[in-house]
Amino acid sequence: MTESRRLSLILAAAVLALAAIFAGPYVLDTYSVNVLTRSLLYAAVALTVDLLWGYLGILTFGQSVFFACGAYAAGLVFTHMDFTPGNAALALALGIGAAVFTAAIVGWLAFWHGASALYASVITLVLPIVATQLLYSGGTFTGSSSGLSGFTSFDLSTEAWFWLAGSFLVAMTTLAYIFVQSDAGRLLVAVRENEQRCKYLGLNTSRLKIRVYLACAVIGAVAGYIYAAYAMVVAPELAGFVFGTELVIWTALGGRGTLLGPVFGALIVDYESAQLSGNFPFIWQLIIGTVFVLVIVAFPRGLLPMVFDLPRRLLGLVRPRGDVARPARVALATLATLDAAQTQGAEVGNGPALAVTGVAKRFGSLTVLDGIDFKARAGELVSLVGPNGAGKTTLMRCIADGAERSAGTIIVNGHDIGSRPPEACVAFGVGRKFQMANVFETLTVAECLQIARARHARPSLWRRANILPLPEAAMHVIATTGLDRQLSTPAHLLSHGLKQALELSMVLALEPRVLLLDEPTAGLTKTERMQIGAILIDLTKKQGLCVLLVEHDLDFVREISSRVIVLHQGRIVLDGSVEEVVASELVKQVYAGSGHAGIAHETAPKTGGQEVPA
Amino acid sequence: MIAQTLDIVTTAAILYAVATGLLLVFGVMKIINFAHGGLMTLGGYAALVTTQAGWNPWLAIPVAALFGGVAGMAIERFVVRPLYARPLDAILATWGLSIIIGQVITIAFGRGVQFTQAPLSGTLDLFGESYSAYRLALVGIAAALGLALTALLQGTRLGLETRAVIMNEDLARGLGINSALVRFLTFTLGAALAGVAGALITPLSSVDPNMGVPWLVNAFMLVLVSGASLLSLLVACLVLGGAQVLVATHFSPVLGGLTIAVLAAVILRIRPKGFARD
Amino acid sequence: MSTRAISTLRIPHRRLLMAGALAAGLLGGPALAADTVTIGIPVGLSGANSVVAPSVVQSAELAVEEINAKGGILGKKVVLEVADDASGAAGAQKAFDSLIFQKKVDVLISMETSAARNAGLPIVNRGKVPYIYTSFYEGRSCSPFMYVNAWVPDQQVAPIVDFFKKEGAKTYFLIGSDYAFGRGMLAFTKDYIEKTGGKIVGDEYAPMDATDWTAILSKVKAANPDAIITSTAGGAPNVTLTKQLRAAGIKALYGNLAVDEGTAKSMGSDAEGIYIAGSYFTNIDTPANKAFLAAMETKFGKDLKTPNDLSVPEYEAIYAYKAAVEKAGTTDAAKVIPALAEVAVEGPRGTIVMNKQRHAPLTMYLGQVKADGSVAIMSSFKDVDPGEQCPKLK
Secondary structure, three states: OOHHHHHHHHHHHHHHHHHHHHHHHHHOOHHHHHHHHHHHHHHHHHHHHHHHHHHOOOOOOOHHHHHHHHHHHHHHHHHHOOOOHHHHHHHHHHHHHHHHHHHHHHHHHHOOOOOOHHHHHHHHHHHHHHHHHHHHOOHHHHOHHHOEEOOOOOOOOHHHHHHHHHHHHHHHHHHHHHHHHOHHHHHHHHHHHOHHHHHHOOOOHHHHHHHHHHHHHHHHHHHHHHHHHHHOEEOHHHHOHHHHHHHHHHHHHHOOOOOHHHHHHHHHHHHHHHHHOOOOHHHHHHHHHHHHHHHHHHOOOOHHHHHHHHHHHHHHHHOOOOOOOOOOOOOOOEEEEOOHHHOOOOOOOOOOOEEEEEEEEEEOOEEEEEEEEEEEOOOOEEEEEOOOOOOHHHHHHHHHOOOOOOEEEEEEOOEEOOOOOHHHHHHHOEEEEOOOOOOOOOOEHHHHHHHHHOOOOOOOOOOOOOEEEEOHHHHHHHHHHOHHHHOOOEHHHOOHHHHHHHHHHHHHOOOOOEEEEEOOOOOOOHHHHHHHHHHHHHHHHOOOOEEEEEOOOHHHHHHHOOEEEEEEOOEEEEEEOHHHHHHOHHHHHHHHHOOOOOHHHOOOOOOOOOOOOO | OHHHHHHHHHHHHHHHHHHHHHHHHHHHHOOOOOOHHHHHHHHHHHHHHHHHOOOOHHHHHHHHHHHHHHHHHHHHHHHHHHHOOOHHHHHHHHHHHHHHHHHHHHHHHOOOOEOOOOOOOOEEEEOOEEEEHHHHHHHHHHHHHHHHHHHHHHHOHHHHHHHHHHHOHHHHHHOOOOHHHHHHHHHHHHHHHHHHHHHHHOOOOOEOOOOOHHHHHHHHHHHHHHOOOHHHHHHHHHHHHHHHHHHHHHOOHHHHHHHHHHHHHHHHHHOOOOOOOO | OHHHHHHHOOOOOOOHHHHHHHHHHHOOOOOOOOOEEEEEEEEOOOOHHHHOHHHHHHHHHHHHHHHHHOOOEOOEEEEEEEEEOOOOHHHHHHHHHHHHHHOOOOEEEEOOOHHHHHHHHHHHHHHOOOEEEOOOOOOOOOOOOEEEOOOOHHHHHHHHHHHHHHOOOOEEEEEEEOOHHHHHHHHHHHHHHHHOOOEEEEEEEEOOOOOOOHHHHHHHHHHOOOEEEEEOOOOHHHHHHHHHHHHOOOOOEEEEOOOOHHHHHHOHHHHOOOEEEEOOOOOOOOHHHHHHHHHHHHHHHHHOOOOOOOOHHHHHHHHHHHHHHHHHOOOOHHHHHHHHOOOEEEEOOEEEEOOEOOEOOEEEEEEEEOOOOOEEEEEEEEEEOOOOOOOOOO
16 A cells, blocks of 8 residues: 555545534434534543553543643633634634643653653643642632633534534544654654663654643643633633543543544543433443443453454454454565765764763662773774673663763763763764663564664654665664564564564664664574674774673674773773783683683573663 | 641641552552542541441541451452553553442442541640640551551561562562562552541541542652652651641642642652652 | 434444444433423532432422422423533533433523533523522522522621621631632622621631641631631531531631531531521421421432422422413413513522522521531521622613
8 A cells, every 4th residue: 555545545534524524413413413512522632642641651631631721711711801803813822822831841840851651640640630729719710610601702503513623523633643653653652662762762752752742732722722612611620630530531441542442432431421421420430430440451452442353353263363463554665775975873073982981870879880981992892791790781871871870971972971861872873782672562673673763864744654764784784684574573573583683773773883782692593693793893894883792702702802891890800802801810700709600601691671780 | 836836747647647558559569559549438438337336436447447458459359460560551440440439439328428426536735735636646646557567567577578579579579579469468458558547537537438539649749759668758748748738827728738749749850769768 | 212313423433333322222312292391400410419419309309299280380291300410510511401402391490510500501591491590609690591599698698797796706717618609608708797897817718629627727726716607618628627627626606608407417516506597497487398398208208308408499499480481371481581580489488589680589597506417597587688699680
């Protein structure tokens, strides 16, 4: 399916939906039109919950507040000023402005580098509580608990409001759908899956989150504005925690991460609750609560995907079972090699590629690294060796994330990294490959690679590229390991070796000048190790990269290194050529003392992604 | 001045009693238990049942612990355990549970406010100030709770294992600690403490199906700024509870009601560890 | 009706048909016939008002039963349609839409929160049906379709303040929940106290759902007023304030503008001695009230929810609507609405005419809560005027 055909199909579906909206008032009674007009607007807010929670992984309880921003802007302006077209535009602008302002504060609080998902969630929980309280305290200005009512608004018929609300929902859903399927939209899933990897791919995830959050706030505010203009009433509960959690419940029931699920979840549950809660107010709540818990525990994907899956499952009974792990996606068709002239990476600064001076790292009273000084030039392959707990991985972390070290300076390519976050270090030319293969498990190989290129090639907000240009180094790894034959395979289905190769090619796609590799050959077969070794030599010799390698396999180190640094108990005990290190008595003692039989044979992978100090 | 000091100390004591159960669960399981408010409500109704049966109002405390503990066992086994790998979902599911608990109580007892007998009434004279006797008693009860929990964590084998799981669950499991059991017992204990908190606040609070809700957010924030330490929780309760009382007294009670939540959010933004030590 | 319900959901997606079928199975509109008069009652069956709502529905049921036993309205049978407004705006919109456009009611008569009333009014305007609001509230809500037969601050505050003044109170402390009713009541109270020579020594509001009154009570103790007047949100805030106020050992005169007999009972011994004002107490000693209570007792027996200041106006409003329809000779809204201002109803609260800017002069009572939770009536004030409520409406 070509790109234009795909987009036309989406647009055709949107046109059909618009036609259905247009027909609505002719086939529905007045009652349903009225109830659904509000439900359609609620559904637009549920859509933003899905974008944030289902795609980006931010569980938010506070989207109601943005709805209320738009609604109260209309209510306040129309109550305290006259209703004129100018004031109507002013109200819309104020509503959007208030929502953006609020979202910016929340974004600053909740999405900074290092904030946990739980903290962000709790901030969005506090938001509606504060907002509601402010509305209550507003006295006659905000109407306090009674809200504002009896203001004049646009003189539209019931049908026209239905069409407006419906068209707005269809437009937002279509845009959101195109966005999440686009190259840029895939970044959202990547952040949800593995935010750390995104940062180390040079992506400013905080900024991405805040941008999406702001956009969602605007959608909510516009929905709220239409709501107030239609219903001619605003009340504090619009901003409330209960409405905020209702949105989450609709999203969960409909199916997070599907966009259509939450939209229909909102429409159906809200419409049905209008019908049923009158008859059984408490039982209805109990049913909703029970179904909600059940869905979360047993069917986390929600109900819509189950409905979609039903025919597939039934067919699956008769057909031989194929790979049904995920719906087939349009595979990224081809890879291309970038012209070497375009892959200069970060600008080469003066002096050494990497200069580490006086670096120390302490956890409380425990010192893990102390007085680390060394320099490495472009084209050098420096191996870091030492027993477990010597501080090798910690040193890697300090070079790749300015916030990690306790003291000292690190200069990459002539840039002092200061206390900058990983994405800024990537911009200076650092590329870090983790010890355990760190990729986006649910994304395909091609998608993983594309995200690694996002820093260089700004992804489209609405299109999917079908050619992915990669730097020669990355292409080389891909071709050597045969990854190019598995471009549409989800990463979690890859073998251990291929996962390592994928991560390496992702890091190389960054066009780094300083490559940090933490045991890239751990758990690989002999052949795979040979391949990686050849690639590394090629990278340093031909491409002039500076490679810093943590490695236990001294045979491997001996074959490829130009220099070896031995770490012991957080200090550099030796820095010299391969021969010097191999001949060193000190190194033998270090290893013998730490209980290692001999570094030459130590190749077993360690458990756990993070090295525990001590 | 004395009145205000007493207000701060007693407010901190109430907050401490309300938040300890949540803190234990957060420390071990790294999730915020949204059903905490529902479990508190359950404890409040346990107190109601106790006094309606004509028993001594102080008996409400063990009865509430029993109610909360049993509910906690069921919740841990059937809801929280399957969501071990999905912490945000665990939060949502416990939120759903609090809806269920609220509605079941509504159906069983009605929506209205219920009357429970208070174990202590009247005032005591302290430093020349006559002050609510029950609030003063709560300071003692909260202190006893804190000491008992500290003794449990520091002095018993289970406590040692629990602390190990709090610090590093993978490592603890590697050392042969049955972390699933530790989680189960912790959640049960946390739920029992929520029940006790519910019973403890009945003389101050109204007993109705939503009685736990107003306490919930403040308790969340206190726990988030405290990390997993009972000591830093005490500090947080005194500092933030004190700030609440001061703001409510000198500015406005409306701002006072928001003080803990807003202050805690800002503290965590500036210092992610909150009141916890390194 | 069922095919209609299916078409109801034919929006963007065919998958919704399933839900449509579900809706068709569960719904089922009322049989609308020209020979009935349908009264819609949107009320908070869930949410904050759910404690009092059953008593409101009961008194409506009694009124309808009595009217039907005597031949209905203009010979037509009266039918009730109750809808849950969840005590809030969003629920009220659904309830009003359902009653007006789906159940096609002739009139709406109900007690609701102010937020629910406000949310319903635009829908009432669209549907053009008469609406009688039967809940006491903060006042000054006006709509050409609406009448109010319950009290507003102008009517309720004077009895308590006048009594406290007679008891020798000079200094007052006001405590409220920060919401429309709390602010509205206490703003009026403050004016009235200052006008009659009293002094306000404190004036504090807590958040609407607050249950911790520590700081405010410390201020009360420091100010040491002769009297306290409170106007909190119903339910938990009111109960917690009373409990904590008693526990703090505050002995001042205590007037509570937001407590009813039922809530007073649930507070047990803490409620004893509270002064309350209202237009209805069960102890009103008139033949009309005794007959009403007896009829309620007979109809509901042990399920009876104690009649109160929110449920009795509902009963009377149904009779007011009956009288207005009979006077107009039709259920046509345009004719019934002016007639509502002219008819007088003899009910448990006395004779009531909604002729003062859509509001009604009421006989107000001052009561004190006794140890057993009942309210002893101390004095009564005949036909207290609601004052300027809706000067733009007749």
